[in-house]
Amino acid sequence: MPQRSALIPLVQKFFEHDPVAAAHSLETMKESDAIKVLRALPAGLTAEVFRFFSANQAAELIKDVSPEVFREIIEKLEPRQGASLFMNLSPDDRERFLEELPPKTKPIIVELLQYPENSAGRIMSTEFLAFHTGVKVKDAIRRIRFLARKNMPSSYVYVVDSEDHLAGVINMRDMVIASSNQTLENIMHVDIVAINAFMDREEVANILSKLRYFAAPIIDAEKHMLGVVKADQLLSDVQEEATEDIQKMFGAGGDERSISPVLFSVQKRLPWLYVNLGTAFLAASVVSIFEDIIARFTVLAVFLPVVAGQGGNAGAQSLAVVMRGLVMREIPRNKVWTLIMKETWVGLLNGITIGIVTALIAWVWHGNPMLGLVIGLAMIVNLLAAGFSGAAIPIAMKSMGLDPAQSSSIVLTTITDVVGFFSFLGFAVIFQEYIG
């Protein structure tokens, strides 16, 4: 076997040749092994590889590097990546992280962190090119040439007036085709879409994607330019936000990840399991009202899971479709009622179809047509209620200023359980003469 020291240069080659593939390989290794590899590499290379980790992976690994490597990594990262990394650390590590920040990066990260989570300000890049209106094209190009050597990213040139208000934008193609003695004022576009730093990132993604812009300037209330937000940065953010919603629906908490430690997960999920336990006992108490009729006909107990299961599933279908419409901003305010009515109709029609089939199965299984009637009627009522509430819950939560995803599934199953059991056992009481 070759010695460990002989392997290092090989590994180094891999990292230099393809840092993305190398970062990916590290992600698939055991954490302790990954740390060993990172420690064996020159600090500059480690920092390079860190650029390609996801924020939570980076937070896992950065805890264990030496203070020197730590500094170098942060210096290599874009400030927004640094901020994102910072937010993924535990409170203790955050403390340490802030102290170790290089003096150049610290104020930038601190500034980014003052914007609300999920806002444009939090994810903007503060590296951008801005010139004043009177600057000549040739002078701007000289400056761009100089900055290119320092690896300054640039696809748009922003133009500001004498009071530093954003006045226009020029894309690089316009710079290419402009004649060199024109001033920037002459070639800039003035119809700019500028984004307030407090705007939600999903909204920003929506604007960029509708207008087909790959970047937009971020401004404060006085129209001073603060930074730039780019479509490629937003890609993982919107994906993250949409998948967060699924977790929130079931009360798993938006900040939990698949690699979160066991106790973190337990702590995040347990409160909602208690809420769900409370609502489950609510459903149980509905059943307990009807204990007498169940004592007479134990077969009713057998059908309870069918009632609960169908209502829950049909309601979840409505909920999923409406949640998607809300996320994709396809539901204008004045169409809210149309949508709730539509889902109620879908619930009714599915209820009738499923109700008839269930009634027939129950009849055949237990040889009792009246039992079939009872479960069939209950199914119609329950699926109607499921369609209505699946649409109404997220819409109501949104109009109350709440997050429509938050625990919507828990609220929904409570309603479908209560309505389902009430109607099923209620109809059983009404028709009890004929069931026996």
Add this chain to the structure above:
Amino acid sequence: MPQRSALIPLVQKFFEHDPVAAAHSLETMKESDAIKVLRALPAGLTAEVFRFFSANQAAELIKDVSPEVFREIIEKLEPRQGASLFMNLSPDDRERFLEELPPKTKPIIVELLQYPENSAGRIMSTEFLAFHTGVKVKDAIRRIRFLARKNMPSSYVYVVDSEDHLAGVINMRDMVIASSNQTLENIMHVDIVAINAFMDREEVANILSKLRYFAAPIIDAEKHMLGVVKADQLLSDVQEEATEDIQKMFGAGGDERSISPVLFSVQKRLPWLYVNLGTAFLAASVVSIFEDIIARFTVLAVFLPVVAGQGGNAGAQSLAVVMRGLVMREIPRNKVWTLIMKETWVGLLNGITIGIVTALIAWVWHGNPMLGLVIGLAMIVNLLAAGFSGAAIPIAMKSMGLDPAQSSSIVLTTITDVVGFFSFLGFAVIFQEYIG
């Protein structure tokens, strides 16, 4: 009141001034009114506004415009927008749409449609700038200047060799700072990330977002350049795909939208409701095995919803966290078992906590400690199974080449219902001496 004809110029002003806001206003109007407005406008303006509708909204409205306006709209749209619009039409309208396509656009749309749905090829833009390696910078710039007048989008210049294979890429900034007599070969970057036309768009989004590129070239198997995919195009696509997953989990079908007609929704959801009905009867048959013990202690029936509800919710939490990890590609192959084990541990720990609380409530409510023991033990077993299956189901489906979202929630609740009822009623049989 001003006459209708007097209003038209005003509306026209609005559309010219801010087509995005105008498109949004139209989306919030009744469809028949929106059609009337679109018909009253000059065709060119209608086409302009159509660029800002979402694909399904556009498909709703385009059905009712005149053939001339139809043609003009399609000519104004990018081919990928046209293709997307086409896929949102009903089969009948597709027929009509294909016949009406302008001869310039038709072959492009037909070509795009040969790539699988959700692939890079389907969403690529076929408008891009490519030059051969030997071209001089000044000649390229002359050409770019000419194309700019025709509104040709360009942020990168692609360079191909004599056999039209993709050889390099130049961003516009490099063009700005290059000296005019250099050949493109001298200034191009050769380490290109080219994307195969068949790659899934979520994977493409992942690559762009990791590398911080806002565009990438699309190639075929022979490395011929076919088109370009841009980050801003992908934004709404990845959001759509992530929210589609929520719908699929409950069997609502990925192609249903909040504005889909009632019968379309019924037709998409009903098959899965039948599947769910089948699994609900499976759970019911477990209960029916234990009818004797329920006849003896009807209080057991009261607790069935608690068992089912907690198992379902805890399992859904695991499922949501793992689904998110899969979508965000945070789960490397060799960590799959670690994750399943982790979720099982979370299930066990939550099960113990929730089990103890439930046992105490049951004891206090019904004054029977042994009933508490039975439900408490069942809760531990059920939440353990819920954690395990919530993680194992999507992972197993993915490794079998299936879509991990597809109906995973229906499979999951079947498992938690069956395990929950079996353990709860089973423990009741074991401890029946002591319950009474």
